[in-house]
Amino acid sequence: MQISQLIKTIMLRMIKFFSILIMVIVLSFTLVSFSPVDPIQSYLGAEMMVVSETQKEQIAEYYGLHEPKLKQFFKWFSTFVQGDFGVSLLYRQDVLTVIKERFSPSFWLMSFSWTLSGVVGYVLGAIAGMNEGKMVDRVIKTYSFILASTPAFWIGILFLIIFSVWLGLFPIGLGAPVGMLKADVTWFDRLKHIVLPALTLSVVGGANIILHTRQKMIETLNSEFIRFARAKGEYGFTLFWRHGFRNTLLPAVSVHFATFGELFGGAVLVEQVFSYPGLGQALVQAGLHNDVPLLLGIVVFSTAFVFIGNLMADILYTVIDRRIKPGETV
């Protein structure tokens, strides 16, 4: 019964997702087609000078650039939905291959920092909430407000200055030592290169979860069951562990899942600062070098990424709701 409800929720989300995805695709394509970028020039790049007009004409013919925009779109769209995202002009590779290759380091970076910021953020938020109005609370609150106004890349630069330049603890950037063959890179090398970017990203991602957990904790502590638990003689850590933790954890995780959009954006910036070879960097390169197929591919991919986060958040909310109000349907 409950499971079928959950499946229904997920199905509805999926339908909504695909309709939004189609809109994103249409809108992005429309936008890009109005851009002043000359597709032939971006395809040829530096070779523009050496290629003759007839050859250019042939390329335009091949890609159907002379056809009406609408026809171009449908042609592109039909291949797109079949899973053919086209060829990246920059990497001279299939767009999906580039995304797959580039997402792997980004995935580690994001999961590492997402988990870290979740755990630390929850703990800080819980401490602040339990000490509402006290010094600790004010310090944590100020910290997260300042954090919310801090650009991710500046923290990255700061960490670079402190940990890499001054203390020499970590490499300046990149995903692995320079000039090393891929096969020779050890996991320790990778770890050394991921620590600072991940730390940066987790610091930035902490503010939201801290403030939310704090709020939820204050709400929970003002609830009737906490009053009763206190009347029963519970206090301090027991009270938190038995009632506060249980009632604030799932909402916190749920909210944290809903921040995938910011996580992705943060990763783009952090990867740029640390020259970390992830998807974010590929996106920046695609944008700067007019690699339209890759750009569109990553836009769609990031939409799916955000969707997964929101879906997880929704599922968790449904689960929580069902436990508190079993009779009702969402």
Place this chain on the structure above:
Amino acid sequence: MMKEKRIVEKVKQSKTQPKSNRSIVVLKLVGLLSVFLAIIISGFVIGTDHIEANMSAKNLSPSLMHPFGTDWLGRDMFMRTLKGLNVSFQVGLLAAAASAVIAFLLAVFASLNKWFDHLVTMMIDLFLSVPHLVTLMLISFVLGGGLKGVVIGIALTHWPTLTRVIRAEIMQLKTAEYVHISRKLGKKRSWIVKRHYLPHVLPQLFVGFILLFPHAILHESAITFLGFGLSPEQPAIGIILAESMKYLTAGKWWLAFFPGLSLIFLVALFDAVGNNLRKFFNPN
């Protein structure tokens, strides 16, 4: 004995008694606004001659003469930062104002009928389903970067949350008694929008606009940092920070440290102003 005990407790308690809430809010607002004005006005006053290259004062670390140090061209970083903040402010002002206007128009549009409402809700969902920064990059890319690209990009990405708020507010107003009466009296829609909706949502629109500011400024610097925004000739914080990256290994920490810190300061200032304004308009 009883009396004594009570008196002792009363004294203890009066210590923690906070002062008048509202006057604190007003005081804070005045303080914040004056700091903010100082930053902005100084940005306008500083001429370009203050940030011209000066080869005799290259790469100086912070001193009394140059509180933020100088860069590899001998430009004073403090002046550049102030200029940069000024640019950030202008971009933020334009973009946040445009966002607020879009939010209001869409909210009014949504209030016209059910289908428009669905459309607006769908658009909100659409814009929230792609990471902000990615949308911003896409729009900047399409518009070919530069000031125009950044402002339009930020304006087009920051309206959804505010639209939600204003939409909900207008929904509520629609059912209000006096709006009903106006409608029955045969007033035109435009009249109702102008006389009923706008005055009512104006404070929220204003607070929303102020609170959009920090986001707009942060995104401007981010997109500029990535190379999609303002051009290198403009003294933007994002440009300053991107340039500083080349000199980090050489130990020129001040090139990045102070400009970034100032940006945080400006953003936090706006956040504080916005939150205090919200408290002012709506104490609960």
Place this chain on the structure above:
Amino acid sequence: MNILPDANFFQKTMPQTEKNEYLLEVEHLSMTIERYEKGLNPIRQAVIRDFHLTIRKGEIIAIVGASGSGKSLLADAILGIQPKNAVVEGVLKYNNEPLSDKKKKELRGKEIMLIPQLTNALDPLMKVEKQVKSFLKIKNKRKLEEIFFQVGLDKKAMKQLPANLSGGMVRRVFAAMALASDAKLIIADEPTNGLDEEAANDMLRLLKMLAEQEKGIIFITHDIEAALKIADKIAVFYAGETVEIVARKHFIRGGAHLRHPYTKALWYALPQNGFQPFYPFQPSTTENSRGCQFVEHCPKAKTVCKERHPDLKTIHGGDKVRCFYA
């Protein structure tokens, strides 16, 4: 519910020697809450002022007052779990020893127990059984099951999350907790609120049973009829203070046995006494207000009532009343 042991069983085991010792004494209890309205200056509101109460073992004292008169906060004040923005003053003694905040913390859930008002007093995410067991000393499974049986809870209900139980069931869980605890003093905060008549009577029987086990019961309620069914004494609560404390036998006789005009009004509002509706407005109790709290609704009010605050005075028969003209 017919499985409750009869009253005589407990009467026999009752130690008579301690009968005159008070279990709890409350004098001059007051609670002030500081709150903000419309972002202006903080408003200090006296929600409880000059509250008096004494209770013996095995005694049920009903505190009767309209909703919103601060009765629940009274429970909080005695338990020491008042909200952070509240200041509690006054002298409390438990078993003749001063009841400090520290002492309250020690005794909560052990010597003093609360039966809460709202069904959401159970943690929504924890199974009922676990919530009952978690704080009890009784690890004896059989004894626990006996208690559940006594209050009429089956095993199946215990395995549920609170949201799956009815309001009546949740009250039984509360009662089971009170039964299983070693508490000597039980504060029941509106335990019959929202229950149908049958369930409410069950609850009253449970309270009676607890009293027969030598526990002192403070029965907070807005329902005078319910109070009259089981209470030994009725303390009438109005605008944060006790205006009258009457023995039950005096109260039911009504008329001249009731001294305070508010109590009289309550009595006349009872169905068997004519059902005269009387809903006096609870005055907002900012701290500077002088005079009697009831002055605006009092038929007997004179100038002195506006200027001076009457003390609670003991009158003939051991009852107490807060009125110049009683």
